[in-house]
Amino acid sequence: AQSVTQPDIHITVSEGASLELRCNYSYGATPYLFWYVQSPGQGLQLLLKYFSGDTLVQGIKGFEAEFKRSQSSFNLRKPSVHWSDAAEYFCAVGARQTGANNLFFGTGTRLTVIP
Amino acid sequence: KAGVTQTPRYLIKTRGQQVTLSCSPISGHRSVSWYQQTPGQGLQFLFEYFSETQRNKGNFPGRFSGRQFSNSRSEMNVSTLELGDSALYLCASSLSTGIFDEQYFGPGTRLTVT
Numbered sequence: 001a002q003s004v005t006q007p008d009i010h011i012t013v014s015e016g017a018s019l020e021l022r023c024n025y026s027y028g029a030t031p032y033l034f035w036y037v038q039s040p041g042q043g044l045q046l047l048l049k050y051f052s053g054d055t056l057v058q059g060i061k062g063f064e065a066e067f068k069r070s071q072s073s074f075n076l077r078k079p080s081v082h083w084s085d086a087a088e089y090f091c092a093v094g095a096r097q098t099g100a101n102n103l104f105f106g107t108g109t110r111l112t113v114i115p
Numbered sequence: 116k117a118g119v120t121q122t123p124r125y126l127i128k129t130r131g132q133q134v135t136l137s138c139s140p141i142s143g144h145r146s147v148s149w150y151q152q153t154p155g156q157g158l159q160f161l162f163e164y165f166s167e168t169q170r171n172k173g174n175f176p177g178r179f180s181g182r183q184f185s186n187s188r189s190e191m192n193v194s195t196l197e198l199g200d201s202a203l204y205l206c207a208s209s210l211s212t213g214i215f216d217e218q219y220f221g222p223g224t225r226l227t228v229t
Contacts, residue, residue, distance in 0.1 A: 032215050044205060044220040051215075090158060094215050101171040103214050105158035 002027045002095045006106035013081050014114045021076040021109050023091030032094030033074040034103070035065055039087035047089075050074065061085070086113045117142065119221035121206050127227045133194040136224045140187050140208030146170075147189040148214050149181060152203040152223070161204075163213050164189050170213060193226075201228045 003026045013019055025031055035047040048059025055067040065076045074091060091106040120139045128134050140147050148171075149161040160173040164183035181191045187208070193200055203225050207218035 043222055044207075046217050049215075049217075092158075096215075101163070101214055102173050103160045105160075107157050 002093055002102070002104045004091050004093050004104050004106035006089075006091055006109050008109045009107070010110045010112065012112040012114060015083050016080050019076075019078045019081045019085070019111070021089050021091075021111070023074045023076065023106060024072050025074060025091070025093045026072065027093050027095060029096070032096070033065075033067060034092040034094065035059065035063070035074075035076050036090045036092060036105075037061075037087045038090065038108075042087075044090075047076070081111075081113055083113045083115060086111055119206055119208050119219050121204075121221040121224050123224060124222065125225050125227075127229060128196050129229055130196055130198060132196050133192060134196060134226060136191045136204055136206075136226070138189045138191070138206030138208075138221060140189070140206075141219055143210065144208035144219070145187050145211055146209045146213040146216070147183055147187060148207045148209075148218060149189070149191050150205040150207065151175075152205060153199075153201070158205075160214065161191070165211070165213060196228045198228050200226065202226060 005024045033050040038044045047063050048057050050057045050067045057065050063078050088108045088110050090108045092103050095102045122137045146165045148163040152158045163171040167183045178194045183189045203223045205223045207220045209216040209218045
Protein backbone atom coordinates (compact mmCIF):
# COMPACT_ATOMS: atom_id res chain seq x y z
CA ALA A 1 0.00 0.00 0.00
CA GLN A 2 1.08 3.53 -0.66
CA SER A 3 2.02 5.75 2.24
CA VAL A 4 4.03 8.81 3.12
CA THR A 5 5.82 9.45 6.40
CA GLN A 6 6.97 12.82 7.61
CA PRO A 7 8.75 11.99 10.84
CA ASP A 8 9.04 15.57 12.10
CA ILE A 9 5.78 17.10 13.30
CA HIS A 10 7.33 20.45 14.14
CA ILE A 11 10.69 22.02 13.29
CA THR A 12 12.06 25.34 14.50
CA VAL A 13 14.91 27.07 12.71
CA SER A 14 16.51 30.49 12.89
CA GLU A 15 16.12 32.85 10.01
CA GLY A 16 19.06 32.43 7.65
CA ALA A 17 19.74 28.86 8.75
CA SER A 18 19.49 25.90 6.41
CA LEU A 19 16.47 23.63 6.41
CA GLU A 20 15.82 19.99 5.63
CA LEU A 21 12.37 18.43 5.93
CA ARG A 22 12.24 14.67 5.76
CA CYS A 23 9.87 12.55 3.73
CA ASN A 24 9.80 8.78 3.28
CA TYR A 25 7.38 7.00 1.01
CA SER A 26 6.16 3.53 0.31
CA TYR A 27 5.16 2.73 -3.25
CA GLY A 28 5.77 -0.30 -5.43
CA ALA A 29 6.61 1.45 -8.69
CA THR A 30 8.51 4.59 -9.57
CA PRO A 31 6.63 7.24 -7.66
CA TYR A 32 5.39 10.65 -8.55
CA LEU A 33 6.51 12.80 -5.60
CA PHE A 34 5.40 16.25 -4.51
CA TRP A 35 6.00 18.86 -1.86
CA TYR A 36 3.23 21.30 -0.98
CA VAL A 37 3.23 24.24 1.39
CA GLN A 38 0.20 25.53 3.25
CA SER A 39 0.15 28.92 4.92
CA PRO A 40 -2.82 30.88 6.25
CA GLY A 41 -2.57 33.67 3.74
CA GLN A 42 -1.58 31.63 0.69
CA GLY A 43 -3.53 28.41 0.93
CA LEU A 44 -2.03 25.18 -0.40
CA GLN A 45 0.64 25.58 -3.05
CA LEU A 46 2.84 23.20 -5.01
CA LEU A 47 6.55 23.74 -4.29
CA LEU A 48 7.99 21.11 -6.59
CA LYS A 49 7.42 17.67 -8.08
CA TYR A 50 9.43 14.71 -9.28
CA PHE A 51 8.34 12.31 -11.98
CA SER A 52 11.60 11.08 -13.51
CA GLY A 53 15.00 12.22 -14.66
CA ASP A 54 17.36 14.29 -12.56
CA THR A 55 16.91 13.28 -8.95
CA LEU A 56 17.59 16.79 -7.69
CA VAL A 57 14.53 18.91 -8.34
CA GLN A 58 14.35 22.67 -8.10
CA GLY A 59 11.17 24.34 -7.01
CA ILE A 60 9.76 27.73 -6.26
CA LYS A 61 10.86 30.02 -3.41
CA GLY A 62 14.40 28.61 -3.45
CA PHE A 63 13.42 25.09 -2.39
CA GLU A 64 14.89 21.89 -3.75
CA ALA A 65 14.30 18.21 -3.11
CA GLU A 66 16.33 15.10 -3.77
CA PHE A 67 14.83 11.76 -4.72
CA LYS A 68 16.78 8.82 -3.29
CA ARG A 69 15.31 5.55 -4.46
CA SER A 70 17.58 3.44 -2.23
CA GLN A 71 16.29 5.24 0.86
CA SER A 72 12.69 5.76 -0.39
CA SER A 73 13.14 9.40 0.52
CA PHE A 74 12.32 12.75 -0.98
CA ASN A 75 13.68 15.34 1.43
CA LEU A 76 13.04 19.04 0.99
CA ARG A 77 15.87 21.52 1.48
CA LYS A 78 16.49 25.23 1.52
CA PRO A 79 19.92 26.76 2.11
CA SER A 80 18.70 29.89 3.92
CA VAL A 81 15.28 30.16 5.50
CA HIS A 82 13.28 33.37 5.45
CA TRP A 83 10.65 34.33 8.02
CA SER A 84 8.01 34.03 5.31
CA ASP A 85 8.77 30.31 4.99
CA ALA A 86 6.95 29.64 8.24
CA ALA A 87 4.12 27.33 7.22
CA GLU A 88 3.08 23.68 7.10
CA TYR A 89 4.77 21.47 4.56
CA PHE A 90 3.25 18.33 3.06
CA CYS A 91 4.97 15.59 1.13
CA ALA A 92 2.78 13.53 -1.21
CA VAL A 93 3.11 10.47 -3.40
CA GLY A 94 1.03 9.95 -6.52
CA ALA A 95 -0.22 6.44 -7.11
CA ARG A 96 -1.06 5.62 -10.71
CA GLN A 97 -3.94 3.26 -11.44
CA THR A 98 -6.25 3.45 -14.43
CA GLY A 99 -9.29 5.39 -13.34
CA ALA A 100 -8.06 5.50 -9.79
CA ASN A 101 -5.04 7.78 -9.62
CA ASN A 102 -4.61 8.96 -6.08
CA LEU A 103 -2.50 11.38 -4.09
CA PHE A 104 -1.41 10.29 -0.64
CA PHE A 105 -0.23 13.01 1.71
CA GLY A 106 2.00 12.87 4.73
CA THR A 107 0.81 14.30 8.02
CA GLY A 108 2.77 17.46 7.51
CA THR A 109 5.67 19.28 9.18
CA ARG A 110 5.04 22.64 10.77
CA LEU A 111 7.96 25.02 10.34
CA THR A 112 8.54 27.86 12.78
CA VAL A 113 11.16 30.48 11.91
CA ILE A 114 12.83 32.40 14.72
CA PRO A 115 14.07 35.91 13.89
CA LYS B 116 -6.55 36.03 -13.75
CA ALA B 117 -8.89 35.16 -10.91
CA GLY B 118 -7.95 32.24 -8.69
CA VAL B 119 -9.99 29.25 -7.61
CA THR B 120 -13.07 30.30 -5.69
CA GLN B 121 -15.06 28.18 -3.28
CA THR B 122 -18.45 28.89 -1.82
CA PRO B 123 -19.52 29.05 0.87
CA ARG B 124 -16.41 29.62 2.96
CA TYR B 125 -18.02 28.44 6.18
CA LEU B 126 -20.94 26.13 6.77
CA ILE B 127 -22.60 24.60 9.80
CA LYS B 128 -24.83 21.57 9.32
CA THR B 129 -26.55 19.04 11.53
CA ARG B 130 -25.79 15.32 11.52
CA GLY B 131 -27.97 13.53 8.98
CA GLN B 132 -28.35 16.51 6.67
CA GLN B 133 -26.75 16.84 3.28
CA VAL B 134 -24.53 19.61 1.97
CA THR B 135 -23.36 20.92 -1.39
CA LEU B 136 -20.12 22.80 -1.85
CA SER B 137 -19.19 24.73 -4.96
CA CYS B 138 -15.90 25.36 -6.73
CA SER B 139 -15.13 27.64 -9.65
CA PRO B 140 -11.78 26.83 -11.28
CA ILE B 141 -9.33 29.20 -12.88
CA SER B 142 -10.51 30.22 -16.33
CA GLY B 143 -9.30 27.69 -18.90
CA HIS B 144 -8.70 24.93 -16.37
CA ARG B 145 -10.66 21.80 -17.13
CA SER B 146 -9.65 19.57 -14.26
CA VAL B 147 -11.12 20.05 -10.79
CA SER B 148 -10.14 17.97 -7.78
CA TRP B 149 -11.51 17.86 -4.26
CA TYR B 150 -9.68 17.16 -1.00
CA GLN B 151 -10.68 16.76 2.63
CA GLN B 152 -8.42 18.04 5.39
CA THR B 153 -8.98 17.08 9.03
CA PRO B 154 -6.71 17.16 12.09
CA GLY B 155 -7.05 13.41 12.51
CA GLN B 156 -6.82 12.08 8.95
CA GLY B 157 -4.85 14.89 7.38
CA LEU B 158 -5.16 15.69 3.70
CA GLN B 159 -7.02 13.14 1.61
CA PHE B 160 -7.93 13.10 -2.06
CA LEU B 161 -11.64 12.74 -2.74
CA PHE B 162 -12.09 12.78 -6.51
CA GLU B 163 -11.19 14.54 -9.72
CA TYR B 164 -13.40 15.67 -12.58
CA PHE B 165 -12.40 16.43 -16.13
CA SER B 166 -14.74 17.36 -18.96
CA GLU B 167 -17.78 16.63 -16.79
CA THR B 168 -16.60 13.09 -16.02
CA GLN B 169 -15.14 11.68 -12.86
CA ARG B 170 -11.64 10.69 -13.87
CA ASN B 171 -10.17 9.56 -10.56
CA LYS B 172 -11.52 8.72 -7.15
CA GLY B 173 -10.00 8.35 -3.70
CA ASN B 174 -11.09 6.03 -0.92
CA PHE B 175 -14.24 7.67 0.35
CA PRO B 176 -17.71 6.18 0.80
CA GLY B 177 -20.51 6.76 -1.67
CA ARG B 178 -21.96 9.49 0.55
CA PHE B 179 -19.38 11.73 -1.06
CA SER B 180 -20.19 12.59 -4.66
CA GLY B 181 -19.49 15.31 -7.11
CA ARG B 182 -20.19 16.61 -10.53
CA GLN B 183 -18.77 19.02 -13.03
CA PHE B 184 -20.61 21.32 -15.36
CA SER B 185 -19.82 22.28 -18.93
CA ASN B 186 -18.16 25.50 -17.75
CA SER B 187 -15.83 23.36 -15.55
CA ARG B 188 -17.42 24.54 -12.32
CA SER B 189 -17.77 21.69 -9.88
CA GLU B 190 -19.94 20.80 -6.94
CA MET B 191 -19.34 18.31 -4.19
CA ASN B 192 -22.16 16.75 -2.24
CA VAL B 193 -22.07 14.92 1.06
CA SER B 194 -25.23 13.12 2.09
CA THR B 195 -26.23 11.90 5.53
CA LEU B 196 -23.61 13.99 7.28
CA GLU B 197 -21.65 12.49 10.15
CA LEU B 198 -19.69 14.30 12.85
CA GLY B 199 -16.49 13.02 11.27
CA ASP B 200 -17.26 14.90 8.07
CA SER B 201 -16.33 18.13 9.82
CA ALA B 202 -13.34 19.29 7.82
CA LEU B 203 -11.81 21.84 5.52
CA TYR B 204 -12.76 20.90 1.96
CA LEU B 205 -10.31 22.10 -0.63
CA CYS B 206 -10.86 22.37 -4.33
CA ALA B 207 -8.04 22.57 -6.85
CA SER B 208 -7.95 23.17 -10.57
CA SER B 209 -5.38 22.40 -13.25
CA LEU B 210 -5.17 22.73 -16.98
CA SER B 211 -5.76 19.16 -17.99
CA THR B 212 -3.47 16.57 -16.46
CA GLY B 213 -5.15 16.68 -13.09
CA ILE B 214 -3.84 15.63 -9.71
CA PHE B 215 -0.30 14.97 -10.96
CA ASP B 216 -0.17 18.39 -12.60
CA GLU B 217 0.43 21.76 -11.00
CA GLN B 218 -2.80 22.33 -9.15
CA TYR B 219 -4.08 25.67 -7.91
CA PHE B 220 -6.00 25.44 -4.68
CA GLY B 221 -8.90 27.47 -3.44
CA PRO B 222 -9.18 28.81 0.12
CA GLY B 223 -11.47 25.97 1.13
CA THR B 224 -14.88 25.55 2.69
CA ARG B 225 -14.87 24.83 6.39
CA LEU B 226 -17.73 22.49 7.21
CA THR B 227 -18.79 21.92 10.79
CA VAL B 228 -21.24 19.12 11.53
CA THR B 229 -23.03 19.30 14.88
